[in-house]
Amino acid sequence: SQTIHQWPATLVQPVGSPLSLECTVEGTSNPNLYWYRQAAGRGLQLLFYSVGIGQISSEVPQNLSASRPQDRQFILSSKKLLLSDSGFYLCAWSVLSATDTQYFGPGTRLTVL
Amino acid sequence: KQEVTQIPAALSVPEGENLVLNCSFTDSAIYNLQWFRQDPGKGLTSLLLIQSSQREQTSGRLNASLDKSSGRSTLYIAASQPGDSATYLCAVRQVYGNKLVFGAGTILRVKS
Numbered sequence: 001s002q003t004i005h006q007w008p009a010t011l012v013q014p015v016g017s018p019l020s021l022e023c024t025v026e027g028t029s030n031p032n033l034y035w036y037r038q039a040a041g042r043g044l045q046l047l048f049y050s051v052g053i054g055q056i057s058s059e060v061p062q063n064l065s066a067s068r069p070q071d072r073q074f075i076l077s078s079k080k081l082l083l084s085d086s087g088f089y090l091c092a093w094s095v096l097s098a099t100d101t102q103y104f105g106p107g108t109r110l111t112v113l
Numbered sequence: 114k115q116e117v118t119q120i121p122a123a124l125s126v127p128e129g130e131n132l133v134l135n136c137s138f139t140d141s142a143i144y145n146l147q148w149f150r151q152d153p154g155k156g157l158t159s160l161l162l163i164q165s166s167q168r169e170q171t172s173g174r175l176n177a178s179l180d181k182s183s184g185r186s187t188l189y190i191a192a193s194q195p196g197d198s199a200t201y202l203c204a205v206r207q208v209y210g211n212k213l214v215f216g217a218g219t220i221l222r223v224k225s
Contacts, residue, residue: 006156043117043202043215044157059212090156100206101147102213104156 002027006091006105019078021108023091031093033074038088086112115140119216134188134219136203141181148188149202193223
């Protein structure tokens with residue numbers, strides 16, 4: 001069966017510090033991978049998605065970046081965090097199918113102080 | 114630009130009540146619509162997915178309907194239980210691309 005992991009589960013970082021969040025998927029090959037952010041009281045906002053190694057599409061211009069160094073690994077990064085980067089970050093995967101259902105990881109709670 | 118709205122933003126009901134959550138979207142050119150459940154501080158769990166050609170889907174006490182032409186979907190929960198307490202999110206997938214557009218969610222509390 002497929003599983004998706006995210007770490008860390010929670011993170012508190014000072015403004016201006018770097019960020020690296022990791023997401024890995026097991027039990028499937030060549031998945032589509034997604035990074036979402038959920039701010040308090042708001043819906044999920046798609047940040048990046050990837051259809052293959054090294055292929056990243058950005059949905060929202062910001063100080064975040066994403067990379068996909070391996071087929072089932074998706075990394076969200078920042079060189080300098082802003083207060084507005086605080087939120088709940090969710091990774092998801094899907095495979096090309098009739099439904100293309102997305103399956104979500106447990107999330108990372110990021111607080112920037 | 115697709116926009117998804119969920120009403121109400123929050124709902125509190127006594128145990129055993131039947132309830133309806135509403136979702137509306139502005140662009141009817143969707144591939145499918147999905148309802149998710151999110152427990153506090155957790156990821157999302159898919160509840161029901163309705164393809165654009167379908168009218169409804171059922172799973173246990175849950176029934177989701179879709180009226181694509183009017184841009185509406187409802188999630189019906191029968192005989193609500195305290196364990197149903199969570200945030201319910203509606204999301205539409207556009208015809209083109211892999212993007213899901215989410216509503217802000219409805220926070221449901223079922224009181225025992």
